[in-house]
Amino acid sequence: MTEYMQTVSVDPLDVVRRHSLTALVRDEIERHIVDGQLEPGDKLNEADWAARLHVSRGPVREAFRALEQAGLVRTEKNRGVFVRTVSLAEAEEIYAVRAVLEEAACRMLAANIDARRLAALRDWLDAMRAALDARDHDAYARANVAFHDAIVAASGNLKLYETYRRLVSELSLFRRAALVVHPDAMERSLAEHRAILTALASRDAGHAAALMHAHVNGGLKRAREACGEGGNAESPFSAAASDD
Numbered sequence: 001m002t003e004y005m006q007t008v009s010v011d012p013l014d015v016v017r018r019h020s021l022t023a024l025v026r027d028e029i030e031r032h033i034v035d036g037q038l039e040p041g042d043k044l045n046e047a048d049w050a051a052r053l054h055v056s057r058g059p060v061r062e063a064f065r066a067l068e069q070a071g072l073v074r075t076e077k078n079r080g081v082f083v084r085t086v087s088l089a090e091a092e093e094i095y096a097v098r099a100v101l102e103e104a105a106c107r108m109l110a111a112n113i114d115a116r117r118l119a120a121l122r123d124w125l126d127a128m129r130a131a132l133d134a135r136d137h138d139a140y141a142r143a144n145v146a147f148h149d150a151i152v153a154a155s156g157n158l159k160l161y162e163t164y165r166r167l168v169s170e171l172s173l174f175r176r177a178a179l180v181v182h183p184d185a186m187e188r189s190l191a192e193h194r195a196i197l198t199a200l201a202s203r204d205a206g207h208a209a210a211l212m213h214a215h216v217n218g219g220l221k222r223a224r225e226a227c228g229e230g231g232n233a234e235s236p237f238s239a240a241a242s243d244d
Helices: 003-008 012-034 046-053 057-069 088-112 115-134 137-154 158-171 185-201 205-226
Strands: 073-076 080-083
Touching: 012 046, 012 057, 012 158, 046 057, 057 073, 088 137, 088 158, 088 185, 088 205, 115 137, 115 185, 137 158, 137 185, 185 205
Parallel strands: none
Antiparallel strands: 073 080
16 A cells, blocks of 8 residues: 555545535425425525534535535525525426436336335325315325325336435425316315325226326426416415425
C-alpha cells in the first residue's frame, strides 16, 4: 500500500453510518415536502434541520443534494436551498409518463395477482370509501396515493417502482384542490378505482391497463380545471387534496 493510499483510506463502517444517516435525514425532509408541510418556495435551512433532527450539518447538506437530484428542491447561488415549484406544463409531462408506468404495472400485476395483494388493494379502497363518507379530502388523497403505490409496488418491477416514486414525489409539488372542482369528483374517482380493482381481480390485463390510462388522464384534466380555465402554467397547487 502506498503512502497516498494510506492517507486517503477511510473506515468502511463510517461510510455506511454516514450514508444511512443521510438517507434518514433525506427521507424525513422528503416526507415534509410530500405531505405539504413544506410548500413550494419554502427555504430549507441547514442549521435548523440539523438541530431539529439532532445530527451534524454534514448529513443535512448531503440530504439536500440528494433531494435536488430527485427534483424536489433547487439550490440558488448565494440564496440557499428552496422547495421546487412544479408548473402545469411540467406536471402534464409527469402525468404522461405516469400513465405509461401505471399501465405497465397493471399488466404485470394482473398476470400474477393473488389473494394477499387483492386484500391490500381492497383495504385502501375501503379507506377511500370511508374518507368519501366523511368528506375528508386529505384522507381520501392519502388513501388514493397509497392505492396507486400498492399497485406499482406489487407489479414486482423494482426499477419501474423507483421511477414511479420519483414522479409521484415531484407531482406532490403541484398542489391544487382538484377533487373539489366538481361536487361529485370523489365519487367518480372512487368508481374509477373500483373498476380498476375489479379488472385486476379478473386478471384482465388489457382492461385494467386501459382503465388506469383513462383514470390518470382524467386526473390531469381535473388538474387543468383546478388551475382555472385555460390553465395557469406557473401556478402550483394550493392544497394537498389532489386526485390522480
